Amino acid sequence: MPASSDLPLTDRIRRAAGETTGGLPRQFWWLWTSTLINKLGGFVVPFLSLYLTTSRGYPPSYAGLVAALFGLGSSISAVGAGVLTDRIGRRPTLVAAQLGTALFTAVLGFTDGQVAIAVVVFLVGLCNNATRPATSAIIADIVPPEDRVRAYSLNYWAINIGFGLSAAAAGLIATHGYLTLFLLDALSTLICAVVIFIRIPETRPAEPVGRPDEPRIxxxxxxxxxxxxxxxxxxxxxxxxxxxxxxxxxxxxxxxxxxxxxxxxxxxxxxxxxxxxxxxxxxxxxxxxxxxxxxxxxxxxxxxxxxxxxxxxxxxxxxxxxxxxxxxxxxxxxxxxxxxxxxxxxxxxxxxxxxxxxxxxxxxxxxxxxxxxxxxxxxxxxxxxxxxxxxxxxxxxxxxxxxxxxxxxxxxxxxxxxxxxxxxxxxxxxxxxxxxxxxxxxxxxxxx
Missing domain, CATH: 1.20.1250.20 (MFS general substrate transporter like domains)
Structure with missing residues (x-):
């Protein structure tokens, strides 16, 4: 095989791409695709404060409170979803979190009143962040140790591609009304849940057959x-x-x-x-x-x-x-x-x-x-x-x-x-x- 420096530029790019993306399991690429779809439709969170202050006319202090409630929901779900990921499995936790996110994001588009909006945003944060432990655990389950850094890097890449494109598109879509943003965000999340449910099997390893006195974690x-x-x-x-x-x-x-x-x-x-x-x-x-x-x-x-x-x-x-x-x-x-x-x-x-x-x-x-x-x-x-x-x-x-x-x-x-x-x-x-x-x-x- 010729040295990499002796190959034409197109062949070197093709080889580099193959070495970067090759050897990863099929389930990883379905997870990668669902991540990209989710972030391509991730319109609501980046524009939430702008929506509350410009479209709804609420003061910046209220927008800050709502952002804090979103973070509080995310903090609670970080630990709770981690426990569920180990107890009931990666796939059911991930699918349930995505379905909940889709539901409450759509509901948020129709919600009025400061208290009601704050409660729904808290629920969006609770469900939205519940996907993280399950997604990370699936990658660790299906990707060999020597390929994990590469796999996490590719997943992170998909997140940023989707976020960059969605942020650019969201500004244009918002000119036709913020409700469209909420509904498209909910739809993309729902599609992700369907992809995960159909294409990714449960990856949680079976409980080991060990000593009965072995401590549980x-x-x-x-x-x-x-x-x-x-x-x-x-x-x-x-x-x-x-x-x-x-x-x-x-x-x-x-x-x-x-x-x-x-x-x-x-x-x-x-x-x-x-x-x-x-x-x-x-x-x-x-x-x-x-x-x-x-x-x-x-x-x-x-x-x-x-x-x-x-x-x-x-x-x-x-x-x-x-x-x-x-x-x-x-x-x-x-x-x-x-x-x-x-x-x-x-x-x-x-x-x-x-x-x-x-x-x-x-x-x-x-x-x-x-x-x-x-x-x-x-x-x-x-x-x-x-x-x-x-x-x-x-x-x-x-x-x-x-x-x-x-x-x-x-x-x-x-x-x-x-x-x-x-x-x-x-x-x-x-x-x-x-x-x-x-x-x-x-x-x-x-x-x-």
């Missing part, structure tokens, strides 16, 4: 898993920083005299770079030290936002800062999801993914409030300086965690092998973790 076990909860805490720091990109950053740019058109172009750079760079950077990340990737991602995210303090009134400098933290986001997302899958014992993947998702839900609940208070009472320099500090602390935490041996904490969790929980090491190589499929006596139910 409950939520208490997850919260006592020191290494895992340290990773979740470090992720919460970065998630609080990342939340400023969709809230505080817009306000700060407005105060700096940046127009809404310029803001749209600047923030749109985030999605564009993810679409363009996610696959090439994923190929570059393969086989590299996971601790180094997590440290680098934390520094890029923290200091990318930190540099915003120097932007002044320059849209170009704001765009540069967005490019910096977007690279960190690209490095972090698949690497972290691969790590969480490895840290999760097979029969507790839903619980572990749910608690991990809780860090993002809490950030969506707390991040905008904290950023807004700092911006109003202390100033923008304090906001972006705090982001740089959080990124640096997270990077230091990953570095320390990567140097610690994993045997001590691994032994504390039933069903996990010693030595497979360290943060360090190649991102998708090494010994098979305990989260791999169960032995032949208890095969996973996912087929090829």
């Amino acid at each position: 409950g939520l208490g076990t997850v919260f006592r898993d020191t290494r895992f909860m340290t990773v979740v805490a470090l992720n919460l720091l970065l998630a609080l920083v990342a939340q400023q990109g969709s809230t505080t950053l817009a306000v700060d740019m407005g105060l700096a005299g940046i127009t809404s058109v310029q803001y749209g172009l600047v923030i749109g750079l985030n999605g564009l770079l993810i679409v363009l760079l996610q696959i090439p950077l994923t190929r570059w990340m393969e086989g590299r030290d996971r601790t180094a990737l997590l440290v680098a991602s934390a520094l890029f995210i923290g200091w990318g936002f930190g540099l915003t303090a120097l932007a002044g009134s320059s849209a170009w400098f704001y765009a540069f800062t967005v490019a910096v933290w977007t690279i960190g986001e690209i490095l972090n997302a698949p690497t972290m999801m691969g790590l969480i899958a490895e840290l999760s014992p097979t029969h507790a993947r839903g619980r572990y993914q749910g608690v991990y998702s809780l860090s993002w839900s809490l950030a969506s609940f707390l991040g905008p409030a904290v950023g807004g208070v700092l911006l109003e009472w202390v100033g923008s320099t304090a906001v972006w300086g705090s982001c740089a500090v959080c990124g640096t602390v997270a990077a230091a935490g990953y570095a320390v965690l990567g140097r610690r041996p994993g045997a001590a904490t691994a032994a504390a969790v039933p069903g996990r092998r010693n030595g497979t929980t360290a943060v360090g090491g190649p991102a998708d190589t090494g010994p098979e973790p305990a989260s791999a499929p169960a032995p032949a006596s208890a095969p996973a139910s996912a087929g090829s």
Whole structure:
């Protein structure tokens, strides 16, 4: 076979695409397709505050309260859906969450009154975020350990392609009435539920045939898993920083005299770079030290936002800062999801993914409030300086965690092998973790 550098450009692109997408199970691509469809129709959440303030005429304070209730619902469902994912299965949890999201999103379009809207938005957040633990657990169930970072990266890519296109289309659709947005969003979610129900079998491994006195893994076990909860805490720091990109950053740019058109172009750079760079950077990340990737991602995210303090009134400098933290986001997302899958014992993947998702839900609940208070009472320099500090602390935490041996904490969790929980090491190589499929006596139910 000729060397890659000797091939024509089209052949090199074709080979790279084959190496990036090849070897993944058919069920993964159905899940990927459903994710893309869902995000292509994800119109409501990004435009909810605008809908409440412009179309309904409610004050910004009410819009903020509704956003907080959405985050509260997401926080509750993160843990609850994780438990259901392990108890009743991945597919029923995911399908039920999508059906609930479709129903309440459609209902929201017809709801009137502040109390009624707040209640329905809470229910939308409750159902919407319940899909995360099940989706992540399915990927961990059906994709071999060496391919998980690549699979999570491709799924993340689909999310951003769908989000970017839906955000662009939503503005045009809203000119014909917001009700159309609600109904199309509900329809796309309903289609996802149908795809999952028809094309993806239950992937939860059968209960292992072990010793009758073998301890079961409950939520208490997850919260006592020191290494895992340290990773979740470090992720919460970065998630609080990342939340400023969709809230505080817009306000700060407005105060700096940046127009809404310029803001749209600047923030749109985030999605564009993810679409363009996610696959090439994923190929570059393969086989590299996971601790180094997590440290680098934390520094890029923290200091990318930190540099915003120097932007002044320059849209170009704001765009540069967005490019910096977007690279960190690209490095972090698949690497972290691969790590969480490895840290999760097979029969507790839903619980572990749910608690991990809780860090993002809490950030969506707390991040905008904290950023807004700092911006109003202390100033923008304090906001972006705090982001740089959080990124640096997270990077230091990953570095320390990567140097610690994993045997001590691994032994504390039933069903996990010693030595497979360290943060360090190649991102998708090494010994098979305990989260791999169960032995032949208890095969996973996912087929090829």
